[in-house]
Amino acid sequence: MFESVEEVQQRFRGAHYIASRRIATVVFLAARMGRPVLVEGPAGVGKTELAKTLSEVTARPLIRMQCYEGLDEGKALYEWKYAKQLLYTQLLRDRIGELIADAPSLPEAVSRIAGQDDAFFSYRFLSPRPLLQAIRSDDPVVLLVDEIDKAEPEFEAFLLEVLSDFQVSIPELGTVKARHVPLVVLTSNNARELSDGLKRRCLHLFIDFPAPGDELEIIRLKVPEIPERLARAVVAAVQKIRTLDLRKPPSVSESIDWARSLVILNAQALDPALMESTLTLLVKYEKDLERVKAGLDKILAEVPS
Amino acid sequence: MEERILEFIGDLRRAEMRISTSEALDALAAAAEIGLTDRDTFRTTLATTLVKEARDLETVDRLFNLYFLDLQALGEGVKKALGPEDPRVHEMLDRLVDEENLQLDELTELLMRGQGSEMEMAIRAGGQHAGLERLMYFLQVGYFSRRIADQFDWTAIEQDVERIMALLEARGLDPGQLARIRNYLELRLEAFRRMIRQHVERELERRAYRAGERLTREVLSEKPLFALTPDEVAQMRGVVARLARRIKDALALRQRQEQRGRLDTRRTIRRSLSYGGVPMEVFLRRRHRDKPKLVTICDVSDSVRNASRFMLQLVWSLQECFSRVRSYVFVSEIAEVTQAFRETQVERAIEWALKGAPVDYHCRSDFGYAFSRFAHTELESLDRKTTILVLGDARNNYNDPQAWALRLIRERVKGIIWLNPEGQWGWGIGDSVMPLYAPACDIVRECRTIGQLGEVVDNLVHRWWRRGH
Ligand SMILES: Nc1ncnc2c1ncn2[C@@H]1O[C@H](COP(=O)(O)OP(=O)(O)O)[C@@H](O)[C@H]1O
Ligand SMILES: [Mg+2]
Numbered sequence: 197m198f199e200s201v202e203e204v205q206q207r208f209r210g211a212h213y214i215a216s217r218r219i220a221t222v223v224f225l226a227a228r229m230g231r232p233v234l235v236e237g238p239a240g241v242g243k244t245e246l247a248k249t250l251s252e253v254t255a256r257p258l259i260r261m262q263c264y265e266g267l268d269e270g271k272a273l274y275e276w277k278y279a280k281q282l283l284y285t286q287l288l289r290d291r292i293g294e295l296i297a298d299a300p301s302l303p304e305a306v307s308r309i310a311g312q313d314d315a316f317f318s319y320r321f322l323s324p325r326p327l328l329q330a331i332r333s334d335d336p337v338v339l340l341v342d343e344i345d346k347a348e349p350e351f352e353a354f355l356l357e358v359l360s361d362f363q364v365s366i367p368e369l370g371t372v373k374a375r376h377v378p379l380v381v382l383t384s385n386n387a388r389e390l391s392d393g394l395k396r397r398c399l400h401l402f403i404d405f406p407a408p409g410d411e412l413e414i415i416r417l418k419v420p421e422i423p424e425r426l427a428r429a430v431v432a433a434v435q436k437i438r439t440l441d442l443r444k445p446p447s448v449s450e451s452i453d454w455a456r457s458l459v460i461l462n463a464q465a466l467d468p469a470l471m472e473s474t475l476t477l478l479v480k481y482e483k484d485l486e487r488v489k490a491g492l493d494k495i496l497a498e499v500p501s
Numbered sequence: 502m503e504e505r506i507l508e509f510i511g512d513l514r515r516a517e518m519r520i521s522t523s524e525a526l527d528a529l530a531a532a533a534e535i536g537l538t539d540r541d542t543f544r545t546t547l548a549t550t551l552v553k554e555a556r557d558l559e560t561v562d563r564l565f566n567l568y569f570l571d572l573q574a575l576g577e578g579v580k581k582a583l584g585p586e587d588p589r590v591h592e593m594l595d596r597l598v599d600e601e602n603l604q605l606d607e608l609t610e611l612l613m614r615g616q617g618s619e620m621e622m623a624i625r626a627g628g629q630h631a632g633l634e635r636l637m638y639f640l641q642v643g644y645f646s647r648r649i650a651d652q653f654d655w656t657a658i659e660q661d662v663e664r665i666m667a668l669l670e671a672r673g674l675d676p677g678q679l680a681r682i683r684n685y686l687e688l689r690l691e692a693f694r695r696m697i698r699q700h701v702e703r704e705l706e707r708r709a710y711r712a713g714e715r716l717t718r719e720v721l722s723e724k725p726l727f728a729l730t731p732d733e734v735a736q737m738r739g740v741v742a743r744l745a746r747r748i749k750d751a752l753a754l755r756q757r758q759e760q761r762g763r764l765d766t767r768r769t770i771r772r773s774l775s776y777g778g779v780p781m782e783v784f785l786r787r788r789h790r791d792k793p794k795l796v797t798i799c800d801v802s803d804s805v806r807n808a809s810r811f812m813l814q815l816v817w818s819l820q821e822c823f824s825r826v827r828s829y830v831f832v833s834e835i836a837e838v839t840q841a842f843r844e845t846q847v848e849r850a851i852e853w854a855l856k857g858a859p860v861d862y863h864c865r866s867d868f869g870y871a872f873s874r875f876a877h878t879e880l881e882s883l884d885r886k887t888t889i890l891v892l893g894d895a896r897n898n899y900n901d902p903q904a905w906a907l908r909l910i911r912e913r914v915k916g917i918i919w920l921n922p923e924g925q926w927g928w929g930i931g932d933s934v935m936p937l938y939a940p941a942c943d944i945v946r947e948c949r950t951i952g953q954l955g956e957v958v959d960n961l962v963h964r965w966w967r968r969g970h
Contacts, residue, residue: 201535201538201542217541217542217545218541218545221535221542221545221546221549222545222549224535225531225534225535225546225549225550228534229527229530229531229534231527234553236555237555278782279782349749386555389742389745389746389749389818391746391749392519392553392746392747395553395554396521396523396524396553398553399527399531399549399550400548400549400550400552400553401549402555402558443845
């Protein structure tokens with residue numbers, strides 16, 4: 197899939213994703229070893245985007261499973277279309293009647309009906325959810341299990357089973373084994389600790405806020421119309437703001453948003469007034485805003501002009 | 502290389518990282534996949550397979566630096582020692598060896614053409630023969646350096662050098678060129694000796710680090726909580742976080758085994774009535790064990806503050822195990838701090854609860870007053886699903902113990918568990934009123950160290966709530 201770490205970096209960049217050497221190394225290893233990657237890090241640093249980009253550069257369809265509280269096996273794996281099954285039984289009532297018309301006893305009738313199980317418990321009546329889709333797919337896919345920390349620990353234990361052998365057993369249909377081991381990316385915002393079992397199974401990647409050089413490239417890629425000077429100023433300011441002890445420091449997504457709006461405002465450079473009026477794009481909490489405003493001079497002092 | 506990686510893993514384990522065999526194998530496989538490469542990539546390769554906690558990355562980096570030399574930096578060092586590269590000398594020597602079909606000592610070969618990494622390997626192998634694992638003190642560095650040096654046959658090298666010089670002279674090189682070549686070889690020899698010493702020094706550092714980490718861990722788990730220094734408190738946070746995770750993992754596994762979906766016939770049929778008896782919607786029942794409600798009441802006066810800190814951290818890290826956690830702190834006045842925990846990170850919330858505004862810390866502990874206030878204002882919110890976890894030394898400063906208040910609370914709830922950070926021998930002596938409170942409690946435990954705290958909470962999560970179910 198990839199011949200080298202450099203190739204990962206190049207192809208990701210081609211798909212407008214700046215992968216640091218660390219990110220590229222882990223992606224390379226995951227592809228080589230057929231291992232899931234667990235990506236942790238603050239919100240907005242490109243965890244989800246990493247999986248999307250992986251799907252893009254490998255030309256493998258992306259199957260996404262967004263996790264939430266209360267997500268269970270049924271919603272992740274498959275559900276029987278009970279309603280459809282019932283509808284069919286209703287419609288086929290006459291045929292069923294015929295089937296059992298000459299049954300000598302009730303147990304005999306029951307076992308004749310049971311003999312028809314196959315007709316009703318088949319893929320026709322099954323709606324596959326993301327995990328089963330990923331396993332049953334004829335073509336290799338990228339499976340994104342997004343924000344796994346939002347699901348409950350029990351679900352995690354279940355997921356681990358699936359990720360361990362990429363097969364699931366559906367009692368009525370038997371075991372389904374993956375034709376191709378999917379590339380799996382799990383993301384977590386660290387809302388809670390994940391289990392050791394799951395972590396053990398995965399390669400681990402911690403994505404932090406990007407280094408200034410990488411962030412500058414991201415801005416250039418995502419906001420191509422931005423003047424170079426402004427791009428540099430944006431990155432310097434954001435990087436400085438991250439060093440203040442904020443409740444929620446601005447992430448890459450925020451710096452992109454900010455850069456975009458500055459371009460819309462036709463700004464060429466940063467000044468205190470401009471910063472004040474656009475700051476809410478960067479920091480969301482009232483307390484954080486106050487803190488940034490208080491340090492505005494210091495921040496601007498670090499910004500190249 | 503494999504051996505080195507396995508050794509490295511051994512040290513990570515000793516630094517309290519739990520690395521499974523499968524992860525160790527992954528690291529080896531990944532290293533093989535990635536091949537010979539730059540140091541950062543190699544570090545990432547080990548980190549991504551072995552380390553699954555962002556907070557451990559720092560330790561890993563530190564150990565990595567002690568283990569896997571910065572070969573590039575090393576190369577630079579050698580280069581600096583050797584002066585500017587001299588490709589002509591290189592070439593000349595290579596040709597000579599080829600044409601004369603010279604049989605040289607291994608080390609001479611290494612000196613003539615070796616890269617830093619090969620030299621390092623040779624030194625490492627020498628170290629194994631020299632019994633470097635016995636190195637313990639700084640004073641032994643010189644001794645071990647010599648022992649490693651003794652592994653190499655220096656006479657053979659000198660003879661080789663002389664042989665080479667003679668051959669070159671016979672080929673008619675002028676004295677200037679000859680001097681340059683001799684100088685080159687001698688400089689390399691010297692650099693090699695220096696590398697040996699550096700290797701021994703690094704080994705010493707690595708050992709010290711390793712011993713230090715282990716010692717801290719072991720000692721801290723058994724050290725009375727009140728005696729921890731601020732530094733140690735910071736270190737213990739990691740330990741408590743791991744403890745919480747272990748408890749949680751065990752619990753999650755068990756819950757998963759217990760609750761699988763079953764058809765909820767009653768609901769399904771009831772709903773089917775509106776579809777003329779056809780069960781269009783099917784309801785699955787999850788065998789749900791009611792998660793317990795937990796109320797913690799922590800004494801946060803100086804004497805037991807560390808114990809409270811860790812208990813709060815533990816409980817809040819385990820909050821998914823409970824349907825609801827509420828926390829109160831007191832010295833004499835009692836205050837609820839639940840909100841802070843919801844809104845901020847556990848560690849910050851604890852700092853706030855311990856240092857911040859909620860209660861006055863300068864007064865003397867008064868359990869009786871705290872319990873009576875609690876009974877007065879909170880009794881209504883308690884029920885049979887609630888367990889109360891009290892942490893305190895029951896040293897009441899000769900105030901009125903008001904044990905009736907605790908009894909009153911007990912009547913409302915599922916049970917009261919009291920953790921006392923003071924040794925059991927002191928209960929009831931002086932101003933300790935533990936014996937007066939104990940009858941109202943279901944369980945009373947001594948809890949002087951992290952080890953004990955872990956045991957109690959583990960027991961609590963796994964046993965206490967299962968009783969009678
Ligand atoms: N390294 C990167 N290269 C390109 N775009 C990035 C990078 N990191 C983040 N982004 C952008 O930041 C935004 C947020 O990324 P996202 O993947 O949703 O974050 P997360 O999943 O970590 O919360 C996206 O618009 C993404 O394009
Ligand atoms: Mg995301």
